Each structure stands twice: as structure tokens, then as C-alpha cells.
Amino acid sequence: MTCSAKVDHREREVRPIPTIQIPLPPGQSAPDADEVCIALVGNPNAGKTTLFNALTGLRAKTANFPGTTIERRIGHTRLAEHRVRLLDLPGLYSLASITPEERLAREILLGQRSEQPQPHGIVLLLDATTLERNLYLASQVLELGLPTVAALNMVDLAERSAIEIDLEKLEAELGCPVVPVVARSGRGLDTLRQHLERMIDPSGSPLGRASTDPFCDCSGCPYKARYDWAEEVGSRCINGRTTAHGVKTDRIDAVLTHRWVGVAAFLSVMFAVFALIFWVAQYPMDWIDAGFSYVGSVVGRWLPAGDFRSLLVDGVIGGVGGVLVFLPQICILFFFLALLEDTGYLARAAFVMDRLMRRVGLPGKAFVPILSAHACAIPAIMSARVIEDRRDRLVTILVLPLFSCSARIPVYTMITALLFPYRPVLAGLVFTGAYTLGIVAALVMALVFKGSILPGESRPLVLELPSYKLPNLRTALLATLDRAKIFIKRAGTIILTVSILLWVLASFPRSEPPAAALTLQAEAQALAASGQTEKAEQLTDEAGQLAAQNRLANSLAGRAGRAIEPVLRPLGFDWQIGIGILSSFAAREVIVSTLAVVYGVGESAVEEDPNSLYDSLRAAVRTDGTPVFTTATSVSLLIFYVLAMQCLSTQAVTRRETNSWRWPAFQLLYMTVLAYSVTLLVYQLVRVWTSG
Amino acid sequence: MPMDHLEISRDQPTGRSEDLGDRVPLGQIEIGHCARVTEVEASEADIEQLMAMGVCVGRRIMLMQTGDPMILKVLGTRIGVSARLANNVKVQPCMGDMFGEG
Numbered sequence: 001m002t003c004s005a006k007v008d009h010r011e012r013e014v015r016p017i018p019t020i021q022i023p024l025p026p027g028q029s030a031p032d033a034d035e036v037c038i039a040l041v042g043n044p045n046a047g048k049t050t051l052f053n054a055l056t057g058l059r060a061k062t063a064n065f066p067g068t069t070i071e072r073r074i075g076h077t078r079l080a081e082h083r084v085r086l087l088d089l090p091g092l093y094s095l096a097s098i099t100p101e102e103r104l105a106r107e108i109l110l111g112q113r114s115e116q117p118q119p120h121g122i123v124l125l126l127d128a129t130t131l132e133r134n135l136y137l138a139s140q141v142l143e144l145g146l147p148t149v150a151a152l153n154m155v156d157l158a159e160r161s162a163i164e165i166d167l168e169k170l171e172a173e174l175g176c177p178v179v180p181v182v183a184r185s186g187r188g189l190d191t192l193r194q195h196l197e198r199m200i201d202p203s204g205s206p207l208g209r210a211s212t213d214p215f216c217d218c219s220g221c222p223y224k225a226r227y228d229w230a231e232e233v234g235s236r237c238i239n240g241r242t243t244a245h246g247v248k249t250d251r252i253d254a255v256l257t258h259r260w261v262g263v264a265a266f267l268s269v270m271f272a273v274f275a276l277i278f279w280v281a282q283y284p285m286d287w288i289d290a291g292f293s294y295v296g297s298v299v300g301r302w303l304p305a306g307d308f309r310s311l312l313v314d315g316v317i318g319g320v321g322g323v324l325v326f327l328p329q330i331c332i333l334f335f336f337l338a339l340l341e342d343t344g345y346l347a348r349a350a351f352v353m354d355r356l357m358r359r360v361g362l363p364g365k366a367f368v369p370i371l372s373a374h375a376c377a378i379p380a381i382m383s384a385r386v387i388e389d390r391r392d393r394l395v396t397i398l399v400l401p402l403f404s405c406s407a408r409i410p411v412y413t414m415i416t417a418l419l420f421p422y423r424p425v426l427a428g429l430v431f432t433g434a435y436t437l438g439i440v441a442a443l444v445m446a447l448v449f450k451g452s453i454l455p456g457e458s459r460p461l462v463l464e465l466p467s468y469k470l471p472n473l474r475t476a477l478l479a480t481l482d483r484a485k486i487f488i489k490r491a492g493t494i495i496l497t498v499s500i501l502l503w504v505l506a507s508f509p510r511s512e513p514p515a516a517a518l519t520l521q522a523e524a525q526a527l528a529a530s531g532q533t534e535k536a537e538q539l540t541d542e543a544g545q546l547a548a549q550n551r552l553a554n555s556l557a558g559r560a561g562r563a564i565e566p567v568l569r570p571l572g573f574d575w576q577i578g579i580g581i582l583s584s585f586a587a588r589e590v591i592v593s594t595l596a597v598v599y600g601v602g603e604s605a606v607e608e609d610p611n612s613l614y615d616s617l618r619a620a621v622r623t624d625g626t627p628v629f630t631t632a633t634s635v636s637l638l639i640f641y642v643l644a645m646q647c648l649s650t651q652a653v654t655r656r657e658t659n660s661w662r663w664p665a666f667q668l669l670y671m672t673v674l675a676y677s678v679t680l681l682v683y684q685l686v687r688v689w690t691s692g
Numbered sequence: 693m694p695m696d697h698l699e700i701s702r703d704q705p706t707g708r709s710e711d712l713g714d715r716v717p718l719g720q721i722e723i724g725h726c727a728r729v730t731e732v733e734a735s736e737a738d739i740e741q742l743m744a745m746g747v748c749v750g751r752r753i754m755l756m757q758t759g760d761p762m763i764l765k766v767l768g769t770r771i772g773v774s775a776r777l778a779n780n781v782k783v784q785p786c787m788g789d790m791f792g793e794g
Contacts, residue, residue, distance in 0.1 A: 096744060098741055098744065133745070227751055228750060246768075257757060355760065461772055461773060461774040462742050463772040464772075465763065465772055466770075
């Protein structure tokens with residue numbers, strides 16, 4: 001393979017064009033006047049992300065293209081004294097405006113988008129192992145006439161497959177420099193940078209632009225002409241094989257895409273990933289939890305008692321910590337998904353799942369968000385972007401919060417302890433039942449939506465199954481970092497707001513401690529004075545619990561709980577549970593600590609020994625002396641927590657991913673109606689059954 | 693895969709091959725056999741995506757796995773395609789395999 005070819009472009013019928021002109025052409029504005037913008041264009045699976053990371057490092061920023069949910073990655077680097085903005089366009093097979101991504105890429109490359117000035121140059125990424133296919137997009141990109149450097153990626157794999165590409169001929173055919181690279185190992189990147197510098201620097205030698213003849217789109221098949229050209233170019237430039245045989249991939253695929261073995265393999269892989277998530281994540285989760293408790297206690301010691309301390313410790317630190325504790329799970333999930341995607345397995349998983357998912361009207365690709373939803377609905381909704389079709393994506397987003405996320409685990413744990421104390425097998429069955437209920441409800445609702453508000457069959461599958469590769473750790477880590485940042489930023493802001501809001505609701509208006517608490521306090525002081533400090537502390541604690549209970553009962557949240565009690569009564573809930581349900585909007589597991597306060601256990605006692613909470617909840621009685629947590633009420637609460645939409649962070653993400661408040665509102669509405677009706681039915685049935 | 697050539701000649705005598713003509717839906721060719729696309733009915737918007745990936749008139753494709761979805765190989769890449777879409781593609785079985793000169 002010839003690596004440094006000098007091609008005389010003048011021989012071709014190329015209009016030699018000058019290099020990138022700086023400053024910008026009139027009528028365009030850039031964020032930074034002497035910044036040069038280079039777009040990275042290439043097929044999906046051609047190694048675009050790896051090349052982008054290799055060129056920009058850790059400085060990349062991920063956001064959405066304004067007004068879309070298409071991801072935009074921008075990184076910076078320096079080339080020939082210029083600050084260069086590298087724009088990673090979505091992976092494309094063509095520029096033919098079929099998919100929203102293609103339309104967007106086309107508009108950007110033509111300079112038709114107001115927020116994104118036309119790029120000054122293009123890095124065209126070509127996969128050496130499937131060059132002919134890649135040349136199709138190349139022909140369209142070269143026609144744009146922008147200064148272009150082609151990076152021929154994966155030349156190592158091509159060499160191993162005995163594909164010999166004549167670089168000189170290819171450069172002549174394309175009319176632009178072709179640099180062989182291996183993005184994974186960094187081979188050839190220096191040469192690529194040199195070519196880019198020459199493209200940017202006015203003193204460099206001029207570069208040719210597209211030499212492809214314009215393709216006539218008036219014939220029957222507009223694709224034929226371009227592919228005929230691609231095949232011709234291929235036959236002129238490629239010696240030996242034109243494409244990789246991929247015998248290994250074929251052999252692995254025979255197993256992994258098998259009708260039944262494939263599904264079994266998929267389930268095993270996913271089970272392993274989830275086992276790892278829950279097993280590995282518990283350690284960092286404990287650290288984060290401990291960290292926030294520590295910060296809370298330090299701040300609590302430094303600040304004088306009062307509203308401000310309570311706001312900071314209980315509202316801000318407690319609230320944000322309660323949600324950030326899920327960050328490890330989210331990171332591990334995205335790390336493994338990135339690894340699986342990089343190996344090429346994720347495409348196979350979508351392929352085998354397509355047959356099954358189609359029965360509920362969803363495409364195979366919906367399985368990634370569905371699996372993620374079992375960790376947390378927020379990243380799941382974010383990852384629903386892999387689904388191209390808008391209706392398919394909307395249906396998926398709408399049902400995602402029905403899958404049991406890990407914030408429900410503490411609630412499930414509490415309820416199983418109430419139902420079956422110290423009986424692990426039955427408790428396990430309750431857990432399984434809760435998860436199954438979530439899955440069934442979600443799939444049924446998906447079918448319902450597909451048959452009503454978002455009708456239509458799911459988009460037929462067209463999916464490239466790339467050759468298997470060893471995954472790249474760096475790419476996976478960078479992808480994980482990206483997701484973590486988005487989660488912290490997106491969830492962080494809304495969670496902070498919600499935490500403060502809920503703290504206000506639970507703290508105001510103020511109420512005086514009840515008489516009983518004051519009596520206890522006085523007794524404690526008397527004991528302390530007589531030297532019985534241990535007894536005194538115990539009484540002070542009890543007084544504090546009574547005061548907290550009273551404060552919450554008289555607060556806005558407590559009043560709201562009472563106000564909604566008539567509505568909740570048919571489900572077997574009293575106003576205390578009502579407060580718990582309302583407070584769950586910050587994060588579902590908050591109900592556990594809320595119930596601890598309303599039933600007067602004290603939060604610190606719960607942390608030391610959760611069984612103390614379960615025991616006192618079991619012992620809790622209504623004013624008429626009947627127990628609060630009967631079997632019927634416990635079952636009812638469990639089902640309510642499986643089905644109800646109780647997470648404002650999820651709602652905020654739904655809003656963001658659907659670009660409208662209509663969908664989160666609808667999500668809240670349908671899930672509330674669903675949760676209420678199913679819970680009502682089950683409570684009344686169980687009550688009749690257990691009493692009769 | 694030199695065997696493909698032989699199998700085509702053995703399993704599909706000239707007469708039968710002509711009977712099938714160039715109107716065989718993609719899903720009906722045999723696994724591992726090569727065929728040339730002769731027609732793509734552009735009845736659905738999604739077919740455009742398939743065409744952009746190389747399943748368009750004149751290209752050689754190979755069926756890797758039957759079923760719904762099925763797996764094709766075109767221009768060196770494997771593509772998973774739902775049968776509904778694939779039925780819009782008509783092919784003519786051809787000699788040789790994907791990688792040779794055939």
C-alpha cells in the first residue's frame with residue numbers, strides 16, 4: 001500500500017480551488033471569528049467516534065442540534081496556528097434527506113442552518129474494508145465542492161483481509177488527498193493532521209475539490225448511477241478482494257443471530273450486565289451516600305439550627321444526594337452498552353429482538369432504552385434516540401417509566417418486609433411480581449398507544465450488522481463520561497429545584513412543637529441536670545421525633561396529604577401515605593424516610609436499623625385502632641409504586657426529548673389513571689379476599 | 693466459496709432459472725447464493741434507506757440468513773432487513789460468489 005502519494009490534480013478536470021478562506025465568507029457568523037470549522041462525515045460503523053476522540057481528546061462537548069434531538073459533538077484542536085472546531089456529524093449512508101439525520105447533515109454541509117455556519121472543510125471518513133459502500137456517500141460529499149481530506153480508516157483490517165487499495169489511483173478518482181489511518185491505534189493521524197493543516201493554511205499547496213461528474217438523478221434509480229460509479233472506482237483502485245470476507249463474523253453470527261439461540265444469548269448477556277450493574281454499583285453508591293451524609297452532618301454542625309440549615313442539609317444535600325446516588329448504576333450501564341456497541345453485538349441484539357418487539361409494535365432497537373429503564377428512566381429516555389421513527393420513539397418514551405427503576409427498590413424492600421417479614425422466598429416472589437407487572441403494563445400500554453394515539457406499524461428493520469471487533473476502552477469511557485455529564489447537568493438542575501420546593505412544602509407553615517414534645521423536653525432537661533445524660537438524650541430524641549411529626553403534619557405537604565386523603569382512601573391509603581406519595585416526586589425512595597417521619601420513627605433510627613421502621617410501620621394503627629398496613633394496603637401501595645408516574649426528573653427529561661410539555665403531561669395523566677384504577681381494583685379485591 | 697458456483701448450476705437448471713426470470717423476491721433465493729438486484733419497488737419510504745445502503749438495481753447481494761428479519765450481504769456489509777421491505781426487492785440469481793469476478 002502506498003502511503004504518501006503525490007497526485008497531480010491538474011491533470012484531472014478539477015477546478016483548483018484555494019484553501020479555506022479566512023476570515024469567513026460574508027453573511028456568516030461564527031462564534032469565534034478566526035476559528036476554522038471542519039466537519040467529520042462518514043458512514044455509521046466507519047470508526048467516526050474513535051477518530052473524533054483521537055483528534056480532539058477529552059475536550060469534546062455533547063449537546064443537541066438546536067430544535068432537534070440529534071446529538072451534536074463538537075471538539076477543539078489546533079492546526080497550523082488556528083483554533084479548529086471539529087464537528088462530528090451523525091453517521092450517514094447518504095445525504096439524500098431520508099432520515100432527519102441526513103437532512104440535518106445535508107443542511108449543515110450546505111450552510112443552510114442558521115445556528116451552524118457552513119463548515120470550511122470536511123474530513124471524509126472511509127472504511128477501507130467496505131470501500132465501495134463508503135464511496136457512495138463520498139460521491140455526494142465530494143459534489144459539495146468543499147475542501148476535503150479523505151481518511152481511509154481501518155487499513156490494518158483491510159490489509160489482513162488482503163484488500164489492496166491503490167491510494168494514488170483513489171486520490172486521482174476522488175480528487176482529494178487520501179490518508180490511510182487506523183483511528184484505534186492512532187496510525188496515520190499525524191499525516192492526516194498535516195493534510196488538514198495544508199487545507200487550512202493559505203501558504204500551503206492548493207487542493208483539488210470533487211472530481212466526480214455530477215450524477216443525473218432523473219433516471220429510474222438515482223442510487224444506481226452512484227453505485228455504478230462506486231463499483232467502477234472500486235474496481236480501478238482495489239486489487240485483490242474488494243471487501244472483507246468476514247468468516248469469523250459469519251461464524252459468530254450463526255450463533256448470535258439464531259432465532260432461539262440468539263435470544264437466549266441476548267438474555268444471558270443482559271442478565272450478566274445487570275448483575276454486574278447491581279453488584280459493582282453498590283460500592284460507589286454506598287460511598288456517595290456516605291459522602292452526602294458526611295457533608296450534611298458537617299454543614300449541620302457548622303451552621304446554627306434554623307431554616308437555612310434545614311434547607312441546606314435536608315433539602316439541598318439530602319435531595320440531590322438521593323438522586324445522584326444512582327449515578328454509578330447509570331455510568332456502569334452506559335459503559336457496558338458502549339462496549340457492546342463497539343464490539344458490534346448491540347446491532348445483533350436489536351436484530352434478534354426485532355422479531356419479538358414487533359409483536360407489541362415496537363422496533364428491535366427499543367430494547368436498549370427498555371433495559372436501561374430498569375436502572376433509571378432518565379438515561380433510558382435519553383437513549384431512546386437510537387429509535388429513528390418518531391412515533392416508535394414516542395411510544396417507547398411514554399412507557400419507559402413503567403419498568404421498575406432502581407429508585408423503586410427501597411420501596412419494594414419496605415413493602416415486602418411489611419408483607420412477609422423474614423421470609424426471603426416469598427419476598428423474592430413479591431419482587432419478581434413487581435418487576436413482571438411493570439414489564440407487562442409497559443408492553444400492554446405500548447400496544448394500546450400503537451393502536452390509538454400513535455397508530456401505525458413499527459418501522460421495518462434496516463440495520464447494518466458490522467463486523468465483530470474488540471471493543472475500545474477509551475471510546476467506551478469517553479461515552480460514559482459524556483452520559484454522566486448529561487445526567488448530572490440535566491437531572492441536577494431539576495432535582496435541585498424539586499428538592500428545594502419539596503423542602504418548602506414539608507417545612508412551612510411553621511408550627512409549634514406539640515405539648516407532649518415540650519413535656520418530654522422539660523423532662524429531658526431535668527434528667528440532664530441530674531446527670532442522667534443517656535436517658536436525657538433518649539427523651540430529647542423522642543421529643544424531636546414528635547416535633548418533626550407534628551411539623552410535617554401541619555405543613556403544606558401534610559395539608560395536601562389530608563386534602564387528597566378522600567381520593568386515596570379507596571386505595572387503602574391514609575393521609576400519611578399521601579404525604580409519602582407526594583414527596584416521592586423528588587425520587588420514589590423518599591417515601592421511606594417520609595414514612596419514618598410521619599409515623600414518628602426518626603430518620604436516624606432507620607439508617608441504623610431499617611427493621612425498626614418496618615416494625616413500627618407494622619405496629620402503626622389508625623385512630624380507630626385498626627392497623628394501617630394491612631395486607632391489602634401493602635399490596636395496594638406496591639402496585640401503586642410500580643405503575644405511578646412519580647418522578648419529576650423523568651418528566652423533565654421527557655419534556656426535553658419530545659420538545660413539548662404535551663407528552664410529559666400525557667405521561668403523567670395516563671400513568672396516574674392506570675395506577676389508580678389498577679390499585680383500586682386490586683385493593684378492593686384483596687380486602688374482600690383477606691376479610692372473607 | 694467456489695462451491696456456490698457449482699450449486700447454482702446443479703440446483704437451478706437453465707430452464708428453471710429462466711422461468712424464475714428476474715422477478716424473484718429477495719427472500720426466495722437460497723442461502724449463500726449470489727443474486728443481482730433487478731428491480732426495487734419504491735413503495736415505502738423506508739426502502740430508500742435500504743437502497744442507500746447498497747440494495748439498489750445492479751448490485752450483487754447474497755442472502756446470509758432467511759426469516760423475518762433476514763440478513764443480506766451487500767458490498768461487503770451485513771444488513772438486517774425485515775421481510776416486508778425485502779419483498780419489494782426483485783433479484784436474478786447470478787453466477788459466482790460475492791467476492792470473485794462472477
